[in-house]
Amino acid sequence: MKWLENLDRRWIFLVMGLLVFFPLLFPLSLPLTVSKEVLGFRDGIDKVPNGSTVLMSCDYDPSAIPEMVPMTRTAMRHLLSKDCKIVITVLWNAGPGLVDSITRETAKEFPGKVYGTDWINLGYKAGNEAVMVVMGQGIANAFPRDYTGGDTRRFPIMRNVRDYSTFPLLVNISAGYPGTKEWVQQVQARFHLPMVAGVTAVSAPEFYPYLQSGQLQGLLGGMAGAAEYEKSRGESGSATKGMDAQSLGHVFVALCIVLGNLVRRSKRRETA
Amino acid sequence: MKRELPLLMTAVIGLFMILSFFVPHQWVSVPADFLQATAIVVVAFGYVLGGANVLRINLDAISKRSPDWQYKILLVVSLLITVGVGALDGIAHDGGFLNQGTRSKWIYDTIYSPMSATLFSLLAFFIASAAFRAFRIRTVEAGLLAVAALIVMLGRVPVGDKFTGFLPDALHLSVMQDWIMNFPQNAAKRAILIGAALGVMATGLRVILGIERSYLSGED
Amino acid sequence: MSLHISTDFAVWVAAALTLFVFSFLYKDNPLYKFAEHLFVGVSGGYYIILNFWTVIYPNLILPLGKAFRGTGVNAAHTGMFAAEVGDYRGFLIFTGILGLLLFTRLMGKIGWLSRWPLAVIIGVYAGIKTTGFAQGDFVAQVQASLQPILMPTIGGTISAIVFTVGLITSLLFFFFSREHKGALGVASKLGIYFLMVGFGAGYGYTVMSRISLLIGRFQFLLENWLGLR
Numbered sequence: 001m002k003w004l005e006n007l008d009r010r011w012i013f014l015v016m017g018l019l020v021f022f023p024l025l026f027p028l029s030l031p032l033t034v035s036k037e038v039l040g041f042r043d044g045i046d047k048v049p050n051g052s053t054v055l056m057s058c059d060y061d062p063s064a065i066p067e068m069v070p071m072t073r074t075a076m077r078h079l080l081s082k083d084c085k086i087v088i089t090v091l092w093n094a095g096p097g098l099v100d101s102i103t104r105e106t107a108k109e110f111p112g113k114v115y116g117t118d119w120i121n122l123g124y125k126a127g128n129e130a131v132m133v134v135m136g137q138g139i140a141n142a143f144p145r146d147y148t149g150g151d152t153r154r155f156p157i158m159r160n161v162r163d164y165s166t167f168p169l170l171v172n173i174s175a176g177y178p179g180t181k182e183w184v185q186q187v188q189a190r191f192h193l194p195m196v197a198g199v200t201a202v203s204a205p206e207f208y209p210y211l212q213s214g215q216l217q218g219l220l221g222g223m224a225g226a227a228e229y230e231k232s233r234g235e236s237g238s239a240t241k242g243m244d245a246q247s248l249g250h251v252f253v254a255l256c257i258v259l260g261n262l263v264r265r266s267k268r269r270e271t272a
Numbered sequence: 273m274k275r276e277l278p279l280l281m282t283a284v285i286g287l288f289m290i291l292s293f294f295v296p297h298q299w300v301s302v303p304a305d306f307l308q309a310t311a312i313v314v315v316a317f318g319y320v321l322g323g324a325n326v327l328r329i330n331l332d333a334i335s336k337r338s339p340d341w342q343y344k345i346l347l348v349v350s351l352l353i354t355v356g357v358g359a360l361d362g363i364a365h366d367g368g369f370l371n372q373g374t375r376s377k378w379i380y381d382t383i384y385s386p387m388s389a390t391l392f393s394l395l396a397f398f399i400a401s402a403a404f405r406a407f408r409i410r411t412v413e414a415g416l417l418a419v420a421a422l423i424v425m426l427g428r429v430p431v432g433d434k435f436t437g438f439l440p441d442a443l444h445l446s447v448m449q450d451w452i453m454n455f456p457q458n459a460a461k462r463a464i465l466i467g468a469a470l471g472v473m474a475t476g477l478r479v480i481l482g483i484e485r486s487y488l489s490g491e492d
Numbered sequence: 493m494s495l496h497i498s499t500d501f502a503v504w505v506a507a508a509l510t511l512f513v514f515s516f517l518y519k520d521n522p523l524y525k526f527a528e529h530l531f532v533g534v535s536g537g538y539y540i541i542l543n544f545w546t547v548i549y550p551n552l553i554l555p556l557g558k559a560f561r562g563t564g565v566n567a568a569h570t571g572m573f574a575a576e577v578g579d580y581r582g583f584l585i586f587t588g589i590l591g592l593l594l595f596t597r598l599m600g601k602i603g604w605l606s607r608w609p610l611a612v613i614i615g616v617y618a619g620i621k622t623t624g625f626a627q628g629d630f631v632a633q634v635q636a637s638l639q640p641i642l643m644p645t646i647g648g649t650i651s652a653i654v655f656t657v658g659l660i661t662s663l664l665f666f667f668f669s670r671e672h673k674g675a676l677g678v679a680s681k682l683g684i685y686f687l688m689v690g691f692g693a694g695y696g697y698t699v700m701s702r703i704s705l706l707i708g709r710f711q712f713l714l715e716n717w718l719g720l721r
Contacts, residue, residue, distance in 0.1 A: 017706075025720065094535075094538070125546065130620065148368045202697060205461060206461050209636070246429050247429040260407055287619070290619045310587040313547060317592070317609070321594050343528075350529075350530050384535065399702045420696070459657075459662060462662075463658075463687075467663065476625075
């Protein structure tokens with residue numbers, strides 16, 4: 001135990017790196033169980049009538065790619081497979097470029113879907129909650145131009161889009177502020193728009209009260225939530241592939257907590 | 273007037289925004305919408321100001337030859353290049369400076385995005401190191417925190433049920449994790465939500481009524 | 493498994509910068525400092541140009557330009573100040589002036605003028621947040637807490653009791669107007685235990701989040717850069 005007392009933290013870094021690295025090369029294929037929060041998310045989208053126009057707000061940036069991108073892809077595929085039209089907004093500064101790349105790549109899997117008719121990326125707008133409230137008076141009021149610089153009102157998809165009353169559902173994929181909490185407070189509570197959310201694991205626990213109160217119909221929490229959603233849709237994306245590494249990483253951190261306390265306890269006994 | 277006028281503006285606008293929540297009439301809703309649209313634009317100006325301030329601070333550090341001033345030259349040059357390239361791309365594409373194929377998109381995809389992701393990924397290593405060196409279980413409260421953390425950490429991933437698969441269903445880590453998240457954790461988080469909501473409402477009213485003035489800053 | 497190393501220059505730049513940042517784990521070094529300062533510079537420039545082209549240009553400059561020509565969103569209305577919801581035309585001059593006044597913050601003697609746009613922002617957000625938290629967090633959450641304690645199963649009843657006791661005792665912990673002694677002391681102590689369970693669960697999820705970020709970077713290096721499939 002003595003050598004553990006003065007352990008250079010770089011050894012811990014190395015073990016963590018190796019435990020995450022190897023399962024990515026040599027998968028363990030540990031079985032996943034889909035939780036009821038994730039089923040709520042999936043069912044929330046399933047309940048939307050085919051062909052409806054849905055609002056999807058992707059409020060994240062590159063720092064949350066591994067958790068947010070799989071959710072975005074799977075949700076977009078889910079909606080497009082129901083022939084739903086999707087209006088996408090971004091409220092994070094560093095998000096629009098990433099969201100555009102992901103949504104374009106995903107839309108390519110549906111060759112019949114046309115940008116501006118079946119889906120549109122309205123891009124980024126500064127202002128956080130103020131943007132959400134302004135959208136309540138008119139989506140195009142807040143976003144007069146789309147991500148590509150075109151006049152929003154000229155696109156076919158936007159002809160029947162006025163305000164939140166147009167949408168049967170809000171799908172929010174969010175990594176923090178502004179995000180799910182603000183959408184619940186400003187839009188779900190004020191305009192009574194049904195909502196499902198995919199969030200980072202670090203913020204997921206704070207949304208369980210919203211789930212229990214019915215303000216959120218479903219919740220995806222972190223990479224595990226994304227992987228379960230992929231499984232529920234019969235897909236196997238980057239989230240599913242990462243779960244083995246996630247498992248070993250968690251076991252290692254749990255071991256660190258236990259070992260760290262055992263080492264300190266034995267040191268205290270020796271000095272007592 | 274340097275402090276009184278802004279305080280009056282905050283009070284009037286804040287009360288107007290609260291009124292607009294209850295009164296749908298256009299005499300209230302149209303000015304409220306205009307104020308929100310104004311706030312969106314002013315916040316954007318604020319981000320531009322923030323970027324300009326970064327430039328000012330680092331130019332100052334270079335002129336004073338502060339530590340690592342050579343790296344600050346790289347910072348300033350990369351900032352100016354990003355702005356310049358973005359400006360040209362925006363003009364060429366009528367505002368769509370991040371469209372596919374632009375140089376700004378290349379900078380974003382190749383430099384900004386990978387580094388942003390990698391800087392945050394360092395946290396995985398530090399959380400493991402902190403778990404070993406700093407997570408001390410000395411009290412009942414810390415013990416409860418640790419037990420809850422261990423159950424949730426292991427129950428949320430597939431490997432958890434591998435460890436407890438031989439036990440009755442109720443003792444599976446995933447089932448215990450699910451119960452903790454939906455009941456005791458939910459109760460605690462809801463209490464925090466309600467308490468925070470009361471705090472925000474009180475602070476909001478204090479700001480609107482001019483009792484809280486720290487945002488004004490400065491002496492005059 | 494086969495190796496297909498990428499020949500895309502952009503992928504190599506991204507991989508190199510990723511490894512420069514990871515080098516910090518060994519110790520602080522010039523490669524990491526290079527990457528860090530490059531990132532800060534690119535971020536600063538990106539924030540400036542993004543907010544100009546995505547907000548100031550479409551929400552201020554373009555509509556003002558149209559307003560000076562007497563047109564706007566609604567072609568049926570002509571006139572610089574023929575405004576309506578979402579189409580504020582000439583009134584956006586006020587918005588533009590407020591935005592520009594923010595820059596006086598950098599100008600010493602007239603820096604106090606930046607308080608006017610700040611007052612607008614603070615007023616708008618104080619109002620929005622007060623009603624948002626009141627409706628979305630306070631009323632809705634209290635309403636949702638009024639649930640029956642007696643459930644069809646014993647397990648459900650115990651869980652409902654645990655939830656209600658946890659909520660009430662956690663709320664009592666935050667009541668600081670009286671000293672935590674006697675019955676209030678016992679209740680707030682119990683509340684602390686529930687809060688610790690909540691924080692422990694939060695810690696577990698935080699670990700998941702951080703490790704996911706690392707998995708993402710390794711997936712990029714292995715799949716996009718080295719092409720290991």
